[in-house]
Structure formats: structure tokens, C-alpha cells
Amino acid sequence: MSENTEFTFVSDDGEGSENKNPSVNPAKGHVPDPGNAADEGGKGTTGEGGSVQPEHRQDTTGSFKERLDRMRRRERERSEAALRANNEAWEKRFKELEDKVNAGQKPKALRREDFASDDEFLSAKRQNAMEELMNAIDKRNADRESVAAEERARQEEASEYQRRFAERFNDGMKKTLSEDQQKRVVGIVNDEDSAINVALSSKGGEVLQNWLMTDCENPADVILYLEDNAQKMDLLLKLSPRKQVAQLDILERHLARSRYEASRKGKNGGADDQNRQQARKVPVMGLFGGSTQAVGDTSQLSDTKRVAKLIKAMRKR
Amino acid sequence: MANILTVQDLNDKITAAVQDASSFIKESKDYCKPRKIFEKGTRSGTSAVLYFDGRGEVQTTDGVEGKDSSGNGAMDISKMNGDVKQYAVPINVANSKGKTTWDVVDEMFKAGNIEEDFVKPTANGLAEDLIKKVIDNAYLRSTGVAIGSMANASFKPLAAVAASLRKMRTGMTLVGHLDSEVIGELSSLPVTSGNCFGAPSDKLEELYGEAAIGTFHKIPYIDEPFMASFSTDKDPGNDCTVKEKVSNEGRTEGADFMDLKITGITGAEVILKGTAFSIAGVSRCTAAGTPLVGTPYTFVVQKDAEVSGGSATLKVLPVYFNDNTGYIPTVSVKEIAAGASIKWLTGWEKTYSVGIVRAREALNWHPVEMLDIRGCENGKTATPSMAVHTAFDGNIDNAENKGRIDVLFSGKIVDPRLVRTIYWEM
Numbered sequence: 178m179s180e181n182t183e184f185t186f187v188s189d190d191g192e193g194s195e196n197k198n199p200s201v202n203p204a205k206g207h208v209p210d211p212g213n214a215a216d217e218g219g220k221g222t223t224g225e226g227g228s229v230q231p232e233h234r235q236d237t238t239g240s241f242k243e244r245l246d247r248m249r250r251r252e253r254e255r256s257e258a259a260l261r262a263n264n265e266a267w268e269k270r271f272k273e274l275e276d277k278v279n280a281g282q283k284p285k286a287l288r289r290e291d292f293a294s295d296d297e298f299l300s301a302k303r304q305n306a307m308e309e310l311m312n313a314i315d316k317r318n319a320d321r322e323s324v325a326a327e328e329r330a331r332q333e334e335a336s337e338y339q340r341r342f343a344e345r346f347n348d349g350m351k352k353t354l355s356e357d358q359q360k361r362v363v364g365i366v367n368d369e370d371s372a373i374n375v376a377l378s379s380k381g382g383e384v385l386q387n388w389l390m391t392d393c394e395n396p397a398d399v400i401l402y403l404e405d406n407a408q409k410m411d412l413l414l415k416l417s418p419r420k421q422v423a424q425l426d427i428l429e430r431h432l433a434r435s436r437y438e439a440s441r442k443g444k445n446g447g448a449d450d451q452n453r454q455q456a457r458k459v460p461v462m463g464l465f466g467g468s469t470q471a472v473g474d475t476s477q478l479s480d481t482k483r484v485a486k487l488i489k490a491m492r493k494r
Numbered sequence: 495m496a497n498i499l500t501v502q503d504l505n506d507k508i509t510a511a512v513q514d515a516s517s518f519i520k521e522s523k524d525y526c527k528p529r530k531i532f533e534k535g536t537r538s539g540t541s542a543v544l545y546f547d548g549r550g551e552v553q554t555t556d557g558v559e560g561k562d563s564s565g566n567g568a569m570d571i572s573k574m575n576g577d578v579k580q581y582a583v584p585i586n587v588a589n590s591k592g593k594t595t596w597d598v599v600d601e602m603f604k605a606g607n608i609e610e611d612f613v614k615p616t617a618n619g620l621a622e623d624l625i626k627k628v629i630d631n632a633y634l635r636s637t638g639v640a641i642g643s644m645a646n647a648s649f650k651p652l653a654a655v656a657a658s659l660r661k662m663r664t665g666m667t668l669v670g671h672l673d674s675e676v677i678g679e680l681s682s683l684p685v686t687s688g689n690c691f692g693a694p695s696d697k698l699e700e701l702y703g704e705a706a707i708g709t710f711h712k713i714p715y716i717d718e719p720f721m722a723s724f725s726t727d728k729d730p731g732n733d734c735t736v737k738e739k740v741s742n743e744g745r746t747e748g749a750d751f752m753d754l755k756i757t758g759i760t761g762a763e764v765i766l767k768g769t770a771f772s773i774a775g776v777s778r779c780t781a782a783g784t785p786l787v788g789t790p791y792t793f794v795v796q797k798d799a800e801v802s803g804g805s806a807t808l809k810v811l812p813v814y815f816n817d818n819t820g821y822i823p824t825v826s827v828k829e830i831a832a833g834a835s836i837k838w839l840t841g842w843e844k845t846y847s848v849g850i851v852r853a854r855e856a857l858n859w860h861p862v863e864m865l866d867i868r869g870c871e872n873g874k875t876a877t878p879s880m881a882v883h884t885a886f887d888g889n890i891d892n893a894e895n896k897g898r899i900d901v902l903f904s905g906k907i908v909d910p911r912l913v914r915t916i917y918w919e920m
Contacts, residue, residue: 423596423888423895424888426888427888427895428888430869430870430871430888431869431888433869434868434869437868437869480506480509480875480876480877481877481878483506483510483875484506484509484510484513484875484877484880485510485877487506487507487509487510487511488510488513488514491510491511491514491609492514492703
């Protein structure tokens with residue numbers, strides 16, 4: 178719009194220069210500045226007729242200079258805007274990078290005034306971002322390593338578990354089973370097609386497996402029983418995990434008790450006299466129908482204090 | 495913790511609820527613990543004898559230099575520590591039982607109402623059973639009776655027993671238990687001076703919760719739904735007398751009862767337990783054994799006695815006569831002579847509800863801890879006033895999981911001198 182006006186003005190001006198119409202330029206109030214490059218350039222372009230009509234030419238030159246001036250100024254503004262947009266885009270990308278990679282950790286704050294030029298500032302910023310990115314990658318790699326270390330530790334723990342299980346298995350077996358029974362139970366464990374192995378590898382067998390590995394005090398005994406009572410094992414596996422564990426706990430107590438009774442009657446199932454004390458031991462369970470140890474605040478208190486606390490709670494309701 | 499119920503948790507909850515529901519035994523003394531009677535593992539039905547020391551023979555000769563008939567002076571060492579005799583009270587272990595299955599418990603726990611639907615009803619059942627058993631061991635074991643009437647309820651009997659107990663000069667904590675209906679009747683009286691229960695103190699509230707009604711003459715009264723009641727038979731007439739002499743010699747030590755033969759009964763075929771009477775000239779003694787002249791000692795018939803030929807052998811609480819043989823005497827006389835006239839205190843063909851006012855020390859309450867049941871999942875909680883044991887037994891063959899709850903205890907009035915009963919005619 179303004180350009181059109183300008184051009185109209187220029188063509189008017191062109192004609193006006195022949196019409197020697199000076200009224201236009203004074204209205205603009207332009208005073209040519211000898212130090213102004215644009216003014217000088219203007220002079221240079223109209224150099225030939227400079228001496229003929231100095232006032233008029235100066236006017237026209239001034240007007241031309243002005244146009245040039247404006248064009249240059251516009252050009253400068255345009256490039257500045259582009260630069261700004263570019264910077265903003267970079268800022269935005271840095272920000273995104275910062276959020277994404279550093280997860281809240283801010284990069285070192287760089288300040289424009291610390292750098293001589295925009296370019297230096299920008300390149301420093303880019304450098305900084307790259308560093309952050311590299312750090313993040315390093316960190317991720319380190320994390321991966323620690324995860325791997327944890328995994329290794331877990332595997333070690335698991336093998337320790339298995340070792341302890343084997344220990345319990347062997348000890349319990351020697352204490353409670355006769356030699357024939359011992360041979361049989363080892364055979365059962367090594368036979369992939371034995372009922373218990375089939376059950377353990379089937380869907381839903383993991384509760385039983387877990388219980389045998391961790392909670393069971395005398396796995397050999399239980400395995401022997403379950404192998405002989407495969408039907409009951411099938412029924413067991415159909416229960417909910419919680420009930421399964423409850424039933425297994427019951428089974429273990431049942432076996433311990435029948436062993437104790439058998440040893441008392443003298444017709445022991447492998448438990449000779451010196452093992453009687455051991456056979457007497459009934460598994461001490463902290464829980465009924467649960468597999469994890471429940472230790473709360475109140476369980477540490479004396480009976481009297483616990484009961485007083487409960488009475489207070491009852492009265493409150 | 496929150497989503498797992500252990501047998502121990504359950505047992506704790508039941509203990510708390512049983513303890514809260516059994517206010518009758520709250521003011522009591524554990525005589526068994528220091529004597530190591532009924533220690534942990536004692537079974538239900540076991541009996542033992544509690545011995546209470548007498549005061550020893552008392553020198554009767556006045557003055558330091560004086561001699562008695564056998565030539566002993568007051569300062570004679572053999573007379574200083576005379577023969578200390580003990581009186582013996584038989585006690586035993588009782589059991590209040592409950593049963594359940596874990597399936598029931600588990601279901602209610604999962605539904606989130608274990609306390610309301612299982613613990614409270616179970617505990618109330620246990621508490622009711624044990625309180626009934628203790629009251630059976632208490633309501634006849636009294637040495638003073640005040641008669642009241644439900645139709646004309648007043649606070650007078652309460653005042654009478656309070657005065658009677660204070661006269662024993664024990665300085666002990668007193669507590670009263672009345673039937674809920676009696677409490678209701680008394681509470682409906684117009685509030686005038688001396689005609690109402692004072693507000694319960696904070697201490698009472700803490701001890702008895704909702705059951706505390708208030709205090710009267712500084713004795714807290716507790717609402718108790720299971721106070722015993724009894725009936726009397728036909729009138730045996732006003733001319734009954736003691737048939738045979740009774741003295742310290744004839745009494746069997748360590749027995750719950752003493753025989754008292756009476757004669758002159760007319761018109762009655764049986765004298766029912768609970769019937770109360772006094773004998774002319776037989777007064778009570780203070781807790782230290784000093785006779786209270788003019789304060790009749792009250793006998794309570796402990797067992798139904800059949801009348802034959804106008805005579806009957808009544809079972810009464812053993813009395814200790816004032817014959818200076820080393821007991822703390824409970825009656826003022828050396829013996830009950832034959833021919834002493836009997837004054838009946840109870841009315842005839844009536845039903846009475848019994849209220850009990852007593853010193854704390856009169857009631858022996860000892861919770862007995864149970865041993866774990868082998869092969870079961872056991873939960874046990876023992877506080878100074880209650881011991882509860884829960885055991886669940888599992889069976890894989892039929893997936894059953896039965897449980898039993900046991901509250902073992904020994905509870906009985908062992909010092910009837912410190913007990914007064916109020917008979918409320920219904």
C-alpha cells in the first residue's frame with residue numbers, strides 16, 4: 178500500500194522534477210545529510226546534473242535516497258525478523274530437547290551478554306544442547322548397565338534360592354523319608370512326566386511352585402504326597418492362589434502331624450527315634466491362609482496394650 | 495497388614511470384645527497368680543483350694559503381769575504367735591467355648607464386616623457364658639441380704655447394703671451389679687435427694703463403657719443383663735429352730751458348704767436355695783473379726799433342702815466361730831446352740847432377682863492361659879483380665895477348616911464376708 182503511494186509519488190516526482198514543482202519536497206521536510214551514505218549515493222547517481230539544478234536535484238536525490246533508505250531499512254527489518262524467527266525456532270528446539278532429554282534438568286543458562294555476537298551465542302547454545310544430549314545418552318547407558326547388574330543379582334539370588342531349596346529338600350527328605358521313599362521322590366523330581374512336574378509346568382502351577390520353593394519346610398514330603406494324590410493336586414490347582422496356599426499350609430501341617438503321630442506309635446515313616454524331636458516340630462506359621470508375613474505396628478505391642486487399643490477403637494464406633 | 499487377617503489378629507479382636515462385654519469381673523482380685531495356682535496350660539475342670547490366713551490366737555489375759563488359768567502371762571512368747579488357722583475355699587477352672595470355621599471368618603472379613611458380624615456376636619456369646627458361670631458362683635455366696643421390690647422400687651436397699659459393707663471396715667473398693675430391669679425401675683424414680691444415681695465418673699466410663707449407670711453412696715452401679723434370679727417355696731412357719739449345735743469342730747475344712755440342721759418346719763416340703771434367714775443372737779464380725787453386736791449375720795441356703803418330719807438339713811456357707819482358735823471369726827458367737835430361733839428374711843412363693851454389691855477383693859478372677867494345640871493354627875492373647883485362645887485346624891481331604899475359641903478362667907466369690915446381695919421381688 179505504502180509502496181504504491183511511494184511509486185505514485187515517485188512518478189509524480191519524476192514529472193514534478195520537470196515541472197520544477199518544489200512544493201512537494203519541502204512538505205516532506207527532508208534535509209539531505211552530507212554524511213549520509215544514502216544521500217551521497219543519491220548524489221552520485223544524479224551526479225551529471227548536480228550542478229545544473231542543485232536544489233531540485235537535491236530534492237529528487239533526497240527523495241530517491243529516501244526510497245533507497247526505506248528499501249534498505251525494510252530489507253534490514255526483513256532479515257532481522259527472519260533471524261529472530263530462526264532464533265526462536267532454535268530456542269524452541271532447545272526447550273524441547275531440554276524437556277525431552279534432560280527430564281527437567283535445565284541446561285546451563287547461557288546469556289547473550291556473555292557473548293560477543295549472536296553467532297557465538299547461538300553456536301554456544303548448540304554446543305551446550307549437544308553436550309546435554311550426550312550426557313543423557315551416557316546416563317541411559319549407565320542405567321541400562323545397572324539394570325543388567327540388578328538382573329544378574331536377581332539371577333544369583335534365584336540360584337541361591339534354588340540351592341537353599343535343594344538343601345531343604347535333601348535335609349527334609351533324609352529326616353522324614355525312608356530310603357525307598359527317598360529314591361522314589363528323587364525319581365519323581367527327575368522324571369519330566371511325573372504328575373507333579375506336569376502340574377508345575379502347566380498353567381496355574383506357578384503358585385504351587387512358588388510355595389514349594391519358598392514357604393514349604395519339607396518339600397520332599399509334600400511332593401511325595403502330591404504325586405500319590407494327583408487327583409487332589411488337580412483339584413488344588415483349580416482353586417484361587419490364596420486358597421491354594423491356604424490348603425498347602427494345611428497339608429503341610431497335616432503331614433507333620435501324621436508323621437508325629439506315626440512316630441509316636443512306633444510305626445514311623447522313616448523317622449527314627451533320634452529324629453522324633455524333629456518330627457514333633459509342627460511348622461510355625463505366622464499367618465493363616467496367607468503367604469506373606471504380616472507385621473504391623475500393633476503386633477509389636479504387648480497383649481494388654483493391643484487389646485486396650487482395640488477396645489478404644491471399638492468404643493469409638 | 496490391612497488386607498490380611500491372621501488368627502492372632504482375630505484372637506486380639508475377640509479378646510478386646512469379650513473383655514469389653516464382661517463388666518462383672520472387672521473389679522476383682524487375682525488370688526491365683528501370686529499363689530501360682532492354675533498356671534498356663536491348666537485344663538478346664540481342674541480344681542484347687544485357696545487358703546486365707548487367720549489372725550492367730552488372741553491373748554485373753556489383760557495386763558503384762560497377769561497370768562491365765564494355765565499360768566501363761568501376756569508376754570509369754572508361746573501366746574504371742576498363737577496357732578494361725580486358715581480357711582479354705584475350693585475353686586476350679588471353667589471354660590467358655592465358641593466354634594467357627596475359617597470359611598465363615600474369611601467371608602466376613604472379605605465383606606468388610608468381620609467386627610460387626612463375627613467378632614462382636616462371638617465375643618458377646620463367650621462373655622455371656624462366662625459371666626453367667628461366674629454369677630452362678632457368686633449370687634448365693636453372700637453374708638448379708640437386703641430385700642427390695644420391683645413394684646415399689648427405691649434406693650433404700652442400696653443404702654442398706656452400702657452401710658452394711660462399710661461397717662465391715664475394709665476400706666476396700668466397692669462395686670454393685672444390678673439387673674438391667676432393676677436399674678430401669680430405679681432410674682425411673684423421680685429425682686429427689688437420695689433418690690438417684692450420681693453421674694458416672696470418667697474413670698467409670700473408662701472401665702465399664704456404656705454399662706456404668708452411675709454411683710450411689712460412692713458405690714458405682716453396673717448394668718448387668720444376666721443377674722441370677724430364684725424362687726422361694728411355701729412358708730415353713732415362724733417356729734423354726736436350730737436342731738443341733740454347730741461349732742468350729744464340726745465343720746469340714748475346704749468344703750463349700752456347712753450343714754445346719756433345723757426343725758419345727760410346718761407347711762413346707764422344700765426350702766429352696768437362695769432363701770435367707772438369720773439366727774437369734776448370731777451377729778456378724780468386721781473383716782478383722784471384731785463382733786458387731788446387734789447386726790445379724792445372714793445365712794443363705796446354698797442348695798435345695800427337702801423337709802422330712804418337720805426337719806431339714808440346710809447347706810449354708812461355712813461360718814467361723816468366735817472361739818479364739820486362730821481363725822478370723824465371721825460370727826460373734828462361739829457356737830450356734832440347739833434351739834436358737836430362726837428368723838426368715840425372704841418372703842414365700844416369690845421370685846427374686848439378685849443384685850450383688852461387693853468389695854473388689856471378694857471376687858477371685860483369674861484368666862487361665864491355654865497351651866497351643868499342636869498341628870493347629872493358634873492365636874493367643876493374654877491380658878491381666880482375660881486370656882483367649884483360638885485354634886484353627888485344617889483338613890485337606892475335605893477342605894474343612896474348623897476353629898475353636900476358648901476362654902479359660904477361674905471366677906468365684908471367695909470372701910463372702912465382703913458380699914451383700916439385694917433381693918428384688920419381681
